[in-house]
Amino acid sequence: xxxxxxxxxxxxxxxxxxxxxxxxxxxxxxxxxxxxxxxxxxxxxxxxxxxxxxxxxxxxxxxxxxxxxxxxxxxxxxxxxxxxxxxxxxxxxxxxxxxxxxxxxxxxxxxxxxxxxxxxxxxxxxxxxxxxxxxxxxxxxxxxxxxxxxxxxxxxxxxxxxxxxxxxxxxxxxxxxxxxxxxxxxxxxxxxxxxxxxxxxxxxxxxxxxxxxxxxxxxxxxxxxxxxxxxxxxxxxxxxxxxxxxxxxxxxxxxxxxxxxxxxxxxxxxxxxxxxxxxxxxxxxxxxxxxxxxxxxxxxxxxxxxxxxxxxxxxxxxxxxxxxxxxxxxxxxxxxxxxxxxxxxxxxxxxxxxxxxxxxxxxxxxxxxxxxxxxxxxxxxxxxxxxxxxxxxxxxxxxxxxxxxxxxxxxxxxxxxxxxxxxxxxxxxxxxxxxxxxxxxxxxxxxxxxxxxxxxxxxxxxxxxxxxxxxxxxxxxxxxxxxxxxxxxxxxxxxxxxxxxxxxxxxxxxxxxxxxxxxxxxxxxxxxxxxxxxxxxxxxxxxxxxxxxxxxxx
Amino acid sequence: xxxxxxxxxxxxxxxxxxxxxxxxxxxxxxxxxxxxxxxxxxxxxxxxxxxxxxxxxxxxxxxxxxxxxxxxxxxxxxxxxxxxxxxxxxxxxxxxxxxxxxxxxxxxxxxxxxxxxxxxxxxxxxxxxxxxxxxxxxxxxxxxxxxxxxxxxxxxxxxxxxxxxxxxxxxxxxxxxxxxxxxxxxxxxxxx
Numbered sequence: 001x002x003x004x005x006x007x008x009x010x011x012x013x014x015x016x017x018x019x020x021x022x023x024x025x026x027x028x029x030x031x032x033x034x035x036x037x038x039x040x041x042x043x044x045x046x047x048x049x050x051x052x053x054x055x056x057x058x059x060x061x062x063x064x065x066x067x068x069x070x071x072x073x074x075x076x077x078x079x080x081x082x083x084x085x086x087x088x089x090x091x092x093x094x095x096x097x098x099x100x101x102x103x104x105x106x107x108x109x110x111x112x113x114x115x116x117x118x119x120x121x122x123x124x125x126x127x128x129x130x131x132x133x134x135x136x137x138x139x140x141x142x143x144x145x146x147x148x149x150x151x152x153x154x155x156x157x158x159x160x161x162x163x164x165x166x167x168x169x170x171x172x173x174x175x176x177x178x179x180x181x182x183x184x185x186x187x188x189x190x191x192x193x194x195x196x197x198x199x200x201x202x203x204x205x206x207x208x209x210x211x212x213x214x215x216x217x218x219x220x221x222x223x224x225x226x227x228x229x230x231x232x233x234x235x236x237x238x239x240x241x242x243x244x245x246x247x248x249x250x251x252x253x254x255x256x257x258x259x260x261x262x263x264x265x266x267x268x269x270x271x272x273x274x275x276x277x278x279x280x281x282x283x284x285x286x287x288x289x290x291x292x293x294x295x296x297x298x299x300x301x302x303x304x305x306x307x308x309x310x311x312x313x314x315x316x317x318x319x320x321x322x323x324x325x326x327x328x329x330x331x332x333x334x335x336x337x338x339x340x341x342x343x344x345x346x347x348x349x350x351x352x353x354x355x356x357x358x359x360x361x362x363x364x365x366x367x368x369x370x371x372x373x374x375x376x377x378x379x380x381x382x383x384x385x386x387x388x389x390x391x392x393x394x395x396x397x398x399x400x401x402x403x404x405x406x407x408x409x410x411x412x413x414x415x416x417x418x419x420x421x422x423x424x425x426x427x428x429x430x431x432x433x434x435x436x437x438x439x440x441x442x443x444x445x446x447x448x449x450x451x452x453x454x455x456x457x458x459x460x461x462x463x464x465x466x467x468x469x470x471x472x473x474x475x476x477x478x479x480x481x482x483x484x485x486x487x488x489x490x491x492x493x494x495x496x497x498x499x500x501x502x503x504x505x506x507x508x509x510x511x512x513x514x515x516x517x518x519x520x521x522x523x524x525x526x527x528x529x530x531x532x533x534x535x536x537x538x539x540x541x542x543x544x545x546x547x548x549x550x551x552x553x554x
Numbered sequence: 555x556x557x558x559x560x561x562x563x564x565x566x567x568x569x570x571x572x573x574x575x576x577x578x579x580x581x582x583x584x585x586x587x588x589x590x591x592x593x594x595x596x597x598x599x600x601x602x603x604x605x606x607x608x609x610x611x612x613x614x615x616x617x618x619x620x621x622x623x624x625x626x627x628x629x630x631x632x633x634x635x636x637x638x639x640x641x642x643x644x645x646x647x648x649x650x651x652x653x654x655x656x657x658x659x660x661x662x663x664x665x666x667x668x669x670x671x672x673x674x675x676x677x678x679x680x681x682x683x684x685x686x687x688x689x690x691x692x693x694x695x696x697x698x699x700x701x702x703x704x705x706x707x708x709x710x711x712x713x714x715x716x717x718x719x720x721x722x723x724x725x726x727x728x729x730x731x732x733x734x735x736x737x738x739x740x741x742x743x744x745x746x
Contacts, residue, residue, distance in 0.1 A: 245694035250708035251635070251669065252695035264708045269699050304699055338674075345681070349674035371644065372678035418645030418729050 057124065058131030066125040073121055077112035080104065126223050133216040140213045144206050147189045151199035151501035155518030158501070160530060162517045162537035170198040170504035170513040177502040177515070177540045178202075184536070186500065199503040211491025214484055221481030229474030234258040234267070236469040241334045241351045242462040245273035247304075248469065268322035268471070272300045275310075277463040279331060281398050289361060289397055296328050296465050313467075323471065330466035332356050333364055335381050335404050336459035341373025342452055348373070351462040354381045355424060361394040367426040368406075369413055373454055376409045376426045380438075383461075392440070402461045403442050408434035410453050497522045498529055500536060515540075596727040597734050599741060605721035606704035608714075611697050613690040616673045616680070621690055623665075624720070630662045630742045631716040632735070635698065635707055636689075637671045638679035642729040643711045647683035649732055654687050660744050661718075665689065667697045669710055717742040 056062055081089030090110050094101040101110075108115030155161050166173040171193070178200040182188055186202035237255040238246055246252045248271065250264035258264070280293040296313040302322050311319045319326040332354060339348035347370040354366030361383070368377040384396035385403035392405055411431035415421060439447045441458035448455050498521040504513040517540055519533035600606065611623040611633075623631065634650055636643040654664035666689030668676040673691055680689070690697045698707050705714060705722050713726040715738040724738045 245696075247695040247699040249695050249698050249702050250706075251698055251710050251712075263706075265702070265706055269702075271694060271696065271699070273694070304696070341678075345678065346674045347678040350672045369639070370675075370678070372638070372675075372682040415641045416644045418642045421641050423639060 054131060057128050058135075059128075060132070063125065063128045063132060066121055066128055069121050070125060073112065073118050076104075076109045080109050080112075082113075083111045126227075129220060129223065133220055136216060137213060140209045144209050148187055148201035148203035148499060150189070151191075151201045151503050152518070155501055155503050155516040158518035158520050160519035160533040162534075162541070164515055164517075164541040165507060165512060166504065166515050167512045170506055170515075173504040173513050173515050174198040174200050174502055176543050177504075177517070180540050180543055181500060181502070181536075197503065197505065199501060202500045202502075203497070204500075205495050205497040208492050208495040208497050211488045211493075211495060214488030215492060216488075218481045218485035218488055222478050222485060225474035225478035225481055227474070229259070229472040229478070231259050231261045233470070233472040233474065234262045235471075237329075238467045238469065239353055239464055240272070240274045240467060241353060241464045242274050242277055243351075245271055247271040253469075268324055269303045270300060270321045270324075271304070272298050272319070272321075272326065272467070274298055274465060277331060277465050279398070279463070281396070283396075283398075291397070294328060294331065296331075296467075313465075323473075325470050327468040327470065328465055329468045332464050332466075333362060333381055333383060333399060333402075334462045334464045335366075335379070335402070336462060337368050337377075338457040338459055339368065339370040339373060339375055339377075339454065340456075341370070341375065341454045344454075345373075347375065347454070349459075351464075353464045354379065360397070362397045363394040365424075367424060368456070369415070369423070369426065371413045371415045374410055374412065375449070375454060375456075376413050376428070376431060377406045377456060378409075378426055378428075379404050379406045399461050399463075401442075403440055404458050405438040405440050406447065406456065407438050408447075408449055408453075408456070410434055410449075496529060498532070500533070502540065517541075597724055597738065598727070599724040599738070600722055605717065605723060608704060608716055608720050608722055609700055611667075611690070611700050613692060613697050615688045616668060616676050616691045617688075618691075619688070621665075621688060623716075626663050626665070627720055628718055630718055630739065630744050632657075632662060632664045632739070633667060633701075633714045633716060634664070634730075635667045635669055635710055635712045635714075637669050637710055638675040639671060640710050644679075644683070646711060646729040647679070647685060649730060649735070651684040651686075653732070653735060654685070657739065657744065662739065662744055663687070667692050669693070669695050669698060715739060715742055 081093050083090050093110075104110060108117065112118055152158065156163070168176065174191070178188055178190060181200065181202040184204070186204045187206070189201040191197060191199045235255075235257045236248075236253045238253050240246060248267045248269060250256050250267065256264070258266075275297045277297070278293070278295045279291055282288055282290045282292050294315055297310070298313060298319065299308050299310045300319060300321055301308045313319050313326060313328045315328060318328070333356075334351040334353045336351040337348065338346060341347045348368065352366055352368055354364035356362045356364045362381075363383075364381040366379050366381065368375075368379065370376070380392070381404045382392055382394040382402065383399040384394050384401045386393055386395040392403070409426065409428050409431035414427040414430055421427065434449055434451075434453065441447055441456075443458055443460050446455050446457040498519065501518045501520075502515060503518075504515045506512075507514050517533075517537045519529065519536070521529040608623065611621075613621055615621045623633075632650075632653070634646075636647075650664060650666075657664075664687040666680075666685070666687065668689045669692045671691075671693060676689065676691070680686075692698065701707055701714065705725055707714070707725070709727050711729060713730045713735070715723045715725070715735075717723050723742045726734050726738070
């Protein structure tokens with residue numbers, strides 16, 4: 001006979017121990033739940049205020065508010081131009097919003113992720129998480145060590161229950177059930193051997209708390225790793241032309257973004273020389289002009305005087321040296337020029353990096369400055385030049401038919417006033433144009449400048465690469481902690497805390513006993529406990545041959 | 555209802571107060587990252603007895619000759635880090651051209667370290683600025699790395715004054731002024 005009924009709500013008169021048996025919360029260990037966000041009126045004493053403030057900070061509500069603020073605070077970082085990533089765009093914003101920009105700057109909105117108010121949010125969130133997690137850790141450890149609660153008086157009231165008649169005396173019947181439950185790695189608690197009623201409580205699924213603990217601790221680990229990366233790491237950029245080398249010192253770097261606790265003296269003293277750079281492009285079909293391969297052949301030393309090594313840096317294949325990584329993040333062309341002045345002496349001889357415009361075929365802009373001959377040139381470089389109706393353009397990104405078109409200037413380049421200048425811009429305010437129209441040169445050609453001002457020779461073409469040097473000591477720990485956090489989360493999602501109680505009372509007939517098995521789980525969103533309980537109850541019952549069992553459950 | 559409202563107000567006030575406190579603390583903690591040894595202007599002076607010993611800097615000159623710093627031991631050395639591409643270096647070039655002549659008879663040697671440059675550009679610079687003393691050809695900042703083991707050379711230009719025993723008297727960061735240079739030379743025991 002099977003009697004199926006819905007789980008009943010516990011009547012108000014139920015015994016306190018019944019409540020304890022049903023409660024899976026951590027409160028049963030006798031400590032208050034810190035994350036509940038309860039707000040009690042602040043006591044008057046100073047220590048009381050502090051305790052109240054700390055409780056507020058570590059409440060779940062505050063953590064959520066801070067998390068929300070963190071997300072909200074990040075918005076200006078992605079909407080407004082940021083000083084760290086694009087200083088030029090910030091200047092542009094200043095030019096187009098002259099009254100608004102200073103106000104935004106005052107609020108730190110052009111450097112959001114370094115702004116004190118942003119730091120305040122994540123530091124408070126960190127404090128909130130630590131304050132929440134540390135006490136919780138102790139409670140979880142306590143909970144994991146707590147034995148199961150006493151068996152409730154009326155097991156038939158539990159969501160899952162089953163009754164059978166046993167030929168054994170109550171204590172022997174309970175002992176048999178305990179052996180089966182113990183065999184299935186349930187944690188057990190038995191009634192005293194001389195007690196009148198005989199029961200066993202069994203509990204399983206403590207891994208859920210372990211998962212919970214792992215998740216919280218790993219979350220702290222992720223935060224600490226990110227903090228370590230921000231404090232001790234650094235990022236730098238360097239543009240390097242084929243044949244050039246650089247040492248990792250602040251003055252050699254184009255951009256240097258140190259962490260808060262990093263100074264220029266902390267840089268790893270490695271050096272890198274770019275031997276060659278190869279970029280291959282698809283030369284036919286629909287994808288014509290798309291890059292197919294990049295390869296920067298370098299040799300490097302980890303410190304001055306150390307044995308040099310060779311490496312090929314490719315996209316997603318950085319050079320690892322001195323626990324930092326050197327990534328290839330960009331490339332372009334550096335036409336080589338030789339400039340002579342009016343006196344016939346060489347005033348400039350260098351491969352000059354030109355910056356690609358946004359056309360896809362590496363049409364690039366650059367300037368040549370020969371201040372000692374009072375000459376300056378603005379140029380456009382075309383790797384594969386094509387002339388259409390007098391307009392030059394590049395039709396392929398490889399340097400198959402390179403040409404450079406130059407406009408010459410003569411006069412004061414403004415480099416003697418001590419104000420640093422961009423190497424990619426020519427200040428022509430104190431200069432005069434040498435010719436009306438641009439002058440086109442192919443490799444090996446020389447332009448004799450008018451009025452005997454000198455000459456410029458387009459010697460050849462080299463390539464440059466842009467390297468990003470990153471040192472992030474928090475990267476690997478953050479990844480490990482992230483994986484552990486995910487594992488912990490999965491454990492806490494998929495493992496159920498479940499309790500099974502067995503109680504045996506003497507049968508009315510005088511011989512044998514009536515055994516009731518009850519089951520309870522905290523959450524059964526993924527289902528499955530009903531079947532597990534049914535199998536378990538059947539196994540306990542069938543341990544005694546010839547028993548009939550009566551199941552009930554939802 | 556009233557109680558719940560009050561609770562929200564209290565919580566929001568607490569969070570705002572904590573945020574402000576945190577912001578203030580963060581501002582105080584992150585500002586003022588200064589070097590205590592910086593004197594007004596952009597000179598760093600080292601007290602006698604605490605002057606770091608410069609390693610023997612070696613390299614090639616702009617004309618390809620071998621150069622090493624230890625061959626100047628016994629003389630006060632003014633070592634200027636520069637590049638023909640650098641505007642502040644052009645600004646201070648006349649000062650160094652003049653001072654190198656003025657102090658030649660007083661046992662002071664001027665040397666340069668031409669960084670991130672090509673010899674052709676650098677020689678055009680020295681010839682147009684009237685600089686006659688030799689410079690290391692240092693396109694890859696190798697000499698900078700060598701000296702950075704004892705004194706930071708983070709900017710171009712930087713000038714390092716080294717005494718007769720090879721110890722650093724002080725550095726001038728950025729374009730040097732005549733008064734800054736003479737002050738360091740005086741510290742190195744050179745009288746005008």
